Amino acid sequence: MRRAQIHILRARLPRCLAILLSSAIVLAGAFAAPEEEPIAPIPAGRPIDSPKAALGERLFHDPRLSHGDVVACASCHTLAEGGDDGRTRSVAANGALLDFNAPTVFNVALNFRLNWRGNFRTLEEQNAAVLLDAQLMGTNWEELLSKLGTDADYLKAFAEAYRAQPDRENVLDALAVYQRSLVTPDARFDRYLRGEAGAISSEEEEGYRLFKDFGCTACHQGVNVGGNLFQKFGVFANPFDDTPPSDGDLGRFTVTGVESDRHVFRVPSLRNVAVTAPYFHDGRTASLAEAVEIMGRSQLSREIAARDVDLIVKFLGTLTGEHEDRPLAGKAERAPQ
Template sequence: MAAVAPPAFPAPLDEPLKPLPAVPTLDPQRVELGRRLFNEPRLSLDNSLSCASCHRLDQGGADAQAKSQGIKGQLSQVNTPSVFNAALNFRQFWDGRVETLQAQIDNVVQSPTEMGNNWPNLLRTLNDDASYRQAFGALYPDAITAANVQDALASYERTLLSAGSRFDQYLQGNTEILSQEEKYGYQRFKDYGCIACHQGVNIGGNMFQKFGVMNDYFADRGNPTDADLGRFLITGDEQDRNVFKVPSLRNVAVTAPYFHDGSATTLEQAVEVMFKYQLGRTPNPQDTRLIVKFLQTLTGQWQGKPL
């Protein structure tokens, strides 16, 4: 019998954006421990909040709120970014103050407006739980430490990659999966220069940019806050005033509201703000509509289901 040729797959497209990588191969027990910790409300001082409280995996890895509620009902200063694909960002937090997932976890645990905890107390809490003692003891020679809690959580978060978006399938060569209007939207996304900042495998998350390059967003919005200063709060450098990490656009259609202040409630509003304040252009409604159609193709999958 003649050999049956394998099915022919389309060749990947040569585009400036690339599909998400595969989920890394990590110790499954460490990942599972991280998953358990991610959903553990005892990470917060009053046992009221887990990582999953604000990073809802059933809501695109965010929480659909302009500002999230932390310990004792305190509101966060900025909008909660999605945890999906966060491992691919070059820095963490809107102001980019840390470079690693471990450092991000350290900040959140000890933040007085988020978890409100401290490491000595949290480590005592986990040590009081025999199942955590057993799990950490089996995986780490020094058992329950702050570094090991951070490592386990970061291991789990590295698996939260939302591959399989229709746009990724398009990049992989399935050019029929996008409609003509979605392709037009992608072309306008490139033509207008959106791709200059929303670039790389995460379609953002790999550079800093001033919010309000062409017009003063904050003067027009009014009611300035310290959080609006962005990187300036970290560096004290005047050039970093109103500068933020460019957010990833992956899953953007399911992670409203938008921007560090959560001020845009729809993708259409967000695109129009970008046209005015980053590009200095008056948006054409047709261009806005088409770019939104493209952005809606960036929604990936988690556990085999669309987000």
């Protein structure tokens, strides 16, 4: 009800009812729901099909899924650290550098699209492309299924999980089931959102306030603190002036051919960002503080003061969650390799 309408209503009511109306308005304000937080905690206890997840875990770590038995999915997604490979850009099967920095596999199922260009909608679709891509795992289904079909342990595991022999569909499903299990709940910030006193420090809480006040949550929000929309890298300042151009810098333009998609990428999740350096699609910096400064200039058109950068970095450190009941390991600023 608008303020002017309230005043008119008060004037037309007997004094006793007007007092009751005023009291009700005050009480309603006192018990109003708090402002909704832009970030939501990761739900705990996601149900996972154990036989399929166990099979998917084995496949994920098996280099025999690649041509020549050279690399596994885990080669670029190291679960012992941040779920990535710590490199500026990943290395192709032929030893050349790929166009992109490897995103973390943790919480991947919480993204609305996959890869920096968002060119895949499902894990099954992405896994199939990775397996067959000559620059990545370079295999084919005949080769891969032949390997699995001659392994007695795999035959037993597929029979238990799918009541079938290995085939394209159940290989992709097992990998996806396992990847969906790689969530990292119970970050200190999740506990803060649930009301746990002392879960984060006063400086970390101040960093979160700045993160919201500066407008970072326009793109980094929701349960995955990002990963749910596309955005141009370089809204206000061109971040490509000092780097040689590459196809990777074109972003979604290489997928759609639409000019407005040039330099547009899927917004990355900031979950576990403190242990997933280096940053950006091209791994241009291993410093989380520098990454915050770059985002300030390119996305917000502001130079963020050093103290504010430090506070925001402290807040980002509270987004590190747990895998297998242990906080994720990693260095805050791994040197690019």
